[in-house]
Amino acid sequence: MTTLTLEHVWKRFGSFEALKDVNLNLPSGKMITFLGPSGSGKSTLFRLVAGLDDASEGNIRFDGEDVTRHPAHKRNVGMVFQNYALFPHLNVWENISYGLKLQKRPKAERRARAEELLELIKLPHIADRSIKQLSGGQQQRVSIARALAKEPRLFLLDEPLSALDAKLREHMQTELCDLQQTLGITTIVVTHDQREAMTMSDVVVVIDQGEIQQVGSPLEIYREPATAFVADFVGSSTLLEGIARSDGTFEFNGQSLKVTMPDWVSRDLTPGLLCLRPEQLRLAQQSAQTQNTIDVDVSLIRDLGSEIEVQARAGAYEFLVKETSGQPLGYGVGDKMRLQIPETAHLIRA
């Protein structure tokens, strides 16, 4: 059970700033994901936490203890690599007990620990196999067992599921969560897959361009994205550019929409972005007398079976609407409709 704290951490490669003043305080015993597109700095951050790279500036603490200057082999973190990085010259149990062997533990103890971990990952009886004989999924589990062998303070996984096929990936997601809950170990998963982050984690850290965009539970991240980037990267959304007024309306394109104002709107005429999620939106007929609407043209209808995706346009804006009622739509492509904007729509600081 370890809390991880980062204080004013910078990482530079020459003149390029890979991480800019990162401050994080992550709770212990939770499943945490670093989410971001490739090149966002999430892997750099991850390598700094593991000790594989040095921070240019700032401090990294495990349980308050400053480990910034500890190299990876002195931090006791367990890592799972994207391509598993199982040593090809060692067999399964030798791989798992590699870290224990470095500590010069007796062979019987190492073997016992390896067997125990193989039980845990539900692969007993493969201790003496060579790495080449394992399937991708098995290699994945063995690399998890190897990372856990020394009871690490942090459990770090770098895009652990990206090399698995879709079906196995979903299965492993649940299994990883179960494992994390059984062990109660502070776990950090790096991923670029927002669905993976949403389903697996207790805390999501969204990173872009070397900066932390938002830290929060998956639901918070989805419902109340802190920045335009988060709204766009996590789930699909339409962002309306406008101005928040002190009377509780959002002015957009000359129209006034009534929305709940967040705390940060402290004065009149604050620029903001209204984040609209597909499942929040409804389309109504022109005749309907409704407030809080925008006139749109239906441009595309896609029936996905369980739901119908409707694309609608208003000027340069494009909206995605999800109809899940299962009833006939009553309109078609080219129809002029009214898009209903819910008052609960989230307003983002511009």
Place this chain on the structure above:
Amino acid sequence: MTVQDTTIPRPLPRFRGVDHKTLILIPPGIMLLIFFLCPFLIMGAVSFYYRVPDGFYEPDFVLTNYAAFFDPVFLTALGRSLTLCAVISVVCVSLAMPFTYLVSQMRRGIQVPIVILLLCILTLSEVILGFSWTILLSRTAGASNVLVWLGILDRPISYYPSRVAIMIAMLHFCFPFAVLTIYPPISRFDRSLPEAAATLGAGPIRAFFTVVIPALRGTIISALVLVFVFALGAYLFPQMLGRPADWTLSVLITDQAIYKSNIPFAAAMSVFLCIICFALILGVGKLTKKTEG
């Protein structure tokens, strides 16, 4: 100025420096510098030394050793060496290209024994190979016996000493080198190119000449140069299978150094040979870099 000092964050000192680890390079560095670089530098110096008649040499700065290049004996040997090696190089690479291409497509179980055979020939040096060829081209045990048996010849003859004998032995010696030079690039060669050619209607042989060869142009040029330089090193074949009139530059250098005790002249020839080889290899390196990006 002072503002910058406070705003630019001070980087942490590296705690995983490599400086003390580079100490491990000192022993190999000393070995290579003393026992490899020094000999070449001294050889360069000696090529300008004055040769004491009937003796050794003494430090000086004379150009007579280089002036001796204009001796017709040297010039004909030079011309002969260069022509011989050029022919060997072209023939070897021409034979090796399709050979390597075909072999690299074969099963591993076939590739490995072939590579072992090539490595054996390559490592055996001219001594054993030269000896083998003197037998194979001899009257009593040679290929001519087969021709007699086939009724083409009346009685067995010896095929050496002759220039053809030298060439055959050198082809045998240089061929494995040529194959192993072009093997890595060919094994990395994108097979979809000839396959694409096949879908466009080119037969396998035609695809080889219209797609594979042009795509590997850079490889071929560098192989030609490397084999040429490799062939220039042949030293025993001209002596074992040829007459003194067939001697190449390599033989002349040893002859001057060992039997005529004219080390400064041998050094001058050697420096000259080094320069030719360096120029060729560096030149072709630049060329292929340019053409292949």
Place this chain on the structure above:
Amino acid sequence: MQNRFGKLYVLGIALLLMLPFIVVAGVSFNEKKRLYFPPRGFTLDWYKDVLSNSEWLGPIGTSLTVAAIATFVAVCIALPISFMMWRHGVLFAKALFGLGLVPFMLPPVTSALGFLIFWSEIGGYGSFWATTISHSVFLVTIPLMMISLGLETIDEAYLDAASSLGASEAEIFRTVILPLILPFVFGASAFCFVLSMNEYIIAFMVAGFTVETLPIKVVNSLRYGYSPAMAAVSVFVVLAAAGLFLTVARFGDLLRMVGALDKPD
């Protein structure tokens, strides 16, 4: 080109390449001290002769010793250079690597003459160590190239993994890098060893009249006429080389060691 014609071409060339060895093996069985092919009579006496006669055993022993020491020294020179270049990109290592490639870019005669002058200047001419050290620096190209090839096959994630599991730099080298490049080190050693066993011109020019290696002995005895014993020696040498390379292929990926891309069957 993977048709019958192609296979015939490969087979034909392979046979031509083997032809001299077949004939040499053949003449080594001649009963009388003449070289006939096909052999007249059959005897293994020449092999016994070589293995019992100090005239041959002496040079064989010398060559084996020279080759073993030269190989060891060459690998010891090459390993730190390749490693520092690969792991830390040290500039000095890169320079030494470049220097180490030079012997194979030049005709051996030039190196041999350089060694000859060098050893006579510093006074080691004609000594066992002159031959051995000259061989080791001349052959250093082989382990440099092959060990570098081996290092390049190592996924950097292995190093990170070892590091995260508690291995220091030295432990990473001992427990991960060394085992993974061992086949390449072994392959390079075999290659070096066989080359040194067969090397003639440097051994001849540096100590040819005092340190009689096997190739020097063969060339010297050629001057006094041929005998099936020399063919028997050649057969030994060829078999030793083939045996070593076969062993290398058994324990490592020979195709990869000569620079070919690994392809699954």
